[in-house]
Structure formats: C-alpha cells, structure tokens
Amino acid sequence: MNQSNEIILVKISGDDKPGVTSSLAAIIAKHNATILDIGQADIHNSLSLGILFKSKQEDSGFILKDILFKCSELGVSVRFNPITEEEYNRWVSMQGKNRYIVTLLGRKISAELIASVSQVLAEQGLNIDTITRLTGRVPLEEDTVTKASVEMSVRGTPKDKQFLQSEFLRISQDLGYDISFQEDNLFRRNRRLICFDMDSTLIETEVIDELAERAGVGNEVKAITESAMRGEIDFCESFKRRVSLLKGLDESVMQEIAENLPIMEGADRVLHILKKYGYKIAILSGGFTYFGNYLKQRFGIDYVYANELEIVDGKLTGNYVGDIVDGKRKAELLRLIAQIENLDLQQVIAVGDGANDLPMLHSAGLGIAFHAKPKVKENAKQSISSIGLDGVLYMLGFKDSYIEDAKRR
Numbered sequence: 001m002n003q004s005n006e007i008i009l010v011k012i013s014g015d016d017k018p019g020v021t022s023s024l025a026a027i028i029a030k031h032n033a034t035i036l037d038i039g040q041a042d043i044h045n046s047l048s049l050g051i052l053f054k055s056k057q058e059d060s061g062f063i064l065k066d067i068l069f070k071c072s073e074l075g076v077s078v079r080f081n082p083i084t085e086e087e088y089n090r091w092v093s094m095q096g097k098n099r100y101i102v103t104l105l106g107r108k109i110s111a112e113l114i115a116s117v118s119q120v121l122a123e124q125g126l127n128i129d130t131i132t133r134l135t136g137r138v139p140l141e142e143d144t145v146t147k148a149s150v151e152m153s154v155r156g157t158p159k160d161k162q163f164l165q166s167e168f169l170r171i172s173q174d175l176g177y178d179i180s181f182q183e184d185n186l187f188r189r190n191r192r193l194i195c196f197d198m199d200s201t202l203i204e205t206e207v208i209d210e211l212a213e214r215a216g217v218g219n220e221v222k223a224i225t226e227s228a229m230r231g232e233i234d235f236c237e238s239f240k241r242r243v244s245l246l247k248g249l250d251e252s253v254m255q256e257i258a259e260n261l262p263i264m265e266g267a268d269r270v271l272h273i274l275k276k277y278g279y280k281i282a283i284l285s286g287g288f289t290y291f292g293n294y295l296k297q298r299f300g301i302d303y304v305y306a307n308e309l310e311i312v313d314g315k316l317t318g319n320y321v322g323d324i325v326d327g328k329r330k331a332e333l334l335r336l337i338a339q340i341e342n343l344d345l346q347q348v349i350a351v352g353d354g355a356n357d358l359p360m361l362h363s364a365g366l367g368i369a370f371h372a373k374p375k376v377k378e379n380a381k382q383s384i385s386s387i388g389l390d391g392v393l394y395m396l397g398f399k400d401s402y403i404e405d406a407k408r409r
Contacts, residue, residue: 007036007083009052010067014076016252023074024051033057036088041130052083077232094155101188101278102152103395105178106386108138108316109148111150117152118219122168126156133393136400153184159301169378170266172385180382180395187346187365189306191396194274195334197352198292198306200284201370201389204262207287208242209314214253217245226379231355235326244310247318251311256295266388271299273393273403274397284330284332305333331359351392368392 008351012020014336019042028035033055040049041108055063064080071078102121112247121128159163168179182188199206212221221242226313274281282303283292292304308321323329324351329353338348346365353372361367361380369380377383393403 003231004057004059005054007052007054007082007085007088008060008064009080009081010070011050011079012047014047014074014371016042016045017074020047020074020076021049022257023070024049024067024314027063028053028055030066031095033059033063037091045130080109084380085358088372096362097156097384099184100154101180101182101184101389101397102154103134103180103182103397104150104152105180105384105391105394106148107146107223107297109150109177110175113148113171116171116175117168117179120164120389121152121154124156124158124164126154126158129153129155134394134397134399135291140189147321147391149391151397152393169314172383172397176386178386178391182382182395187344189397191349191366192278192343193280193282193338193341193347194329194349194351194392195282195284195337195364197330197348197354197357197370198283198295199287200264200353201293201351202264202267202295203285204264206255207291208246210218211246211249211253213243214257215246215249221245224341228356231375235356238326239286239307239326240319241322243320244318246316249316251316254288254290255308255374258291259292261291264389265388266392267389269388269403270370270392271301273390273398279409280337282334284325284333284360286325286327286330286354303337305330326358327356330357333361334360334363349392349396351389368395389408 010024012024024034026397028051029086030292033053035051035053035054038050040047068078077376102117104114106119118128130153132151135152137146138148165181168181171177172179196202201209207328209218209222209225213217224233224238224242227233228235233358256315271281280303281301283291283295283301285306287306289304289306289308292306296304305325307325310317310319310321325333334348334350335345338345345363348364350360350369351362351365351370352361353376356372357369358376358379361369367381369376369383371385372380372383377385382395
C-alpha cells in the first residue's frame, strides 16, 4: 500500500436513528476516501456500525474530525482504530475461506446453548462473522409456547468436521435444541424442491395404525410399524404383513380417517410459505395414495407417490397394487422429480422421520430427520426435534418478517 495512505476502522454505537449511516458515508465521500468494508447491526434499537475506509494521509485527520463532530451532533459514540497493511491483508486472506451457516432451533434460545456452540466453533478454528435472529420477538411470559431460531454465519475450515458435527449432536441431546451446520453456498440459497414423508411428518399419526384400529388389529400392526421405523425389520416385509391384517375393512373408513387427519405442528405454515416462494412440493410416502391425494388437494402439493391399497366390492382385500414405495424407491422418485424439474440434487430438500426415509435424506442436498428415532437422527445430515415442521423454514434462512410478508400477499 502507498505509504501516503491510511486505513482506519470507525466504530459507532448508540441509539439507532435514521441518517447515521448516510451522514458518515457522505463525509467519507466528500474527502474522496474509499470504503473497504462496512457492517451494521441493530439490537433492541441499539446501533452497532463499523466502517473501514482508506484515505490519503493528509485527508484522514479532516475526515476523523468531521466524523467526530457529526457523531456528537447525532448523539452516538465513536471510536477510531488505525489498521496496518499487514492486518488488512490478513483480513482479506480470510475472505476466501469456507463459509458455513449454523442454525439454532428451539422453543427459546438459551445463553448456555450460545456459549456451547460458540466454544465448539472456536475450538475448530471457525470465526463467527454475524449472528442474526430469524424469529420474532421473544415474549416475556414464561408459560407462552414459542419457537426461536438464531443463525450464525461462520468462516474458516473446521479442523475435524465429523467431530464438530458429533459435538453439535451431543449438545442438541444434552440441552434439547436442534443445531444445523450447512455449507453456505449458492445451492443453499437456491433450493426449489422439497420432498416430505407423510406419516408422522406431515401428519401426526401413522395412517396404517389408524386403519388397523378400525380393523381390530391395532396392537399387532403398531408393533410391526414401530419395529420398521427403527430399522429392525425390512420395510417391504413389514408393509406386506401389516396390509394383510387389514383384510375386510370397509372402504368408507378411509374417508373418515382422511377428513380427520391430525396435521403436524407447523405443516400448514411451511407448505403455504414454500408454495408462495415458488417451491415444488412432493409427498414420497410408504403410506397410502388415498391420504396423500387428500393432502394434495388441501395444500396444493405438486407430486404424490405412495402405495395403493387393493379394494374389491368396497372392502380392503389385504393386498396392494403396484410396486411398494420403500426407502430405495423414495430416493429414486426424488431423483426423478428433480430431473423432471431440471434441478440439481443440491437444490432438493427431503424431510422424514423413519429409517426408510434415510435413502432420500442422503440423496437430497438438505436431508432433515424430523422428530425421528435416535438411529435415524444419527445417520441424517440435519434434524429437527425441538419445534414443529416450520423449523424447516429457518434452516433455509427464512426470517419471520419474510414469512409474515408472504402471508399478507
């Protein structure tokens, strides 16, 4: 750098008010100085503004004097820090390092969570650039049911990425929060397709268990379902065994169940918002098309692939029609839909709760285990267990302000 130039960091703090940034930028512009970096945050109406600028040595004193007078006039505090060329070049070299997004999810975000996550990041050599609250203001009433999300933008290369993620999983289990760690790249900002499992993901039940209860074989079917979801028995074999137990059930029962499906917390919100923002939505389910099509009509879902029950003379036969949609088939369908929509797999999100969802969770750019069994959470890229299905929105970087804006349209 030319020795006649100086680099100075201006730090402004105080009550936020209109005109602070414009006034200071105007002073720098008047003296033909160059802004090298700028950042601003507003926390509870308290302003934190930093401006890094380069100017000719003979002009810097005038710039600092003008800024000092303007800050006094505006009622904000100011500090000046000279930056050496070596310090500046070191900062520039950091800009090319990997960037990641850490998303914290819970009913309320605790100081212990922030401290634990920050410590792991520091130990891994990662620097936190920004911390942003994605959710609205936290109510002061302790008994209010809420959701909270904070997003950290971090920079650097983890010393041991696998260990970092295992530490985040440990913190999640110990403190009861969800922690998402994603690479901050173009694909994260341009995802266009989301594929949901249906039972225990979009709805708060396993439909086959509901059918079994009506058929009087609830305990037998539920035991098989739980074993399959834990990955203890093959899905296709469990599916055949469960469907066979439904033989003789009246078709009208299906309509009754469909009309009373318990929708998962946050499902209405996430489906509505993603449709508003142009996402394609698919149901890829080991359940049944009858119920998937019901949800399709209700929420405007674009694709439904599930299993077809055989019905003869208004009664279930205990058989099924066509191929079974198992874990392998879900992953194939996800790739097929991505191809139809002309999308890279990195632009696809998959959400599910069972072991049979793992193949599609691994195939998608963002795979999320939702309120899943421990084995599924451990093998998934990301997980949500502390809040509802709309937690997906925060993993995608949506703020409550974006969501409310979409609702008003």
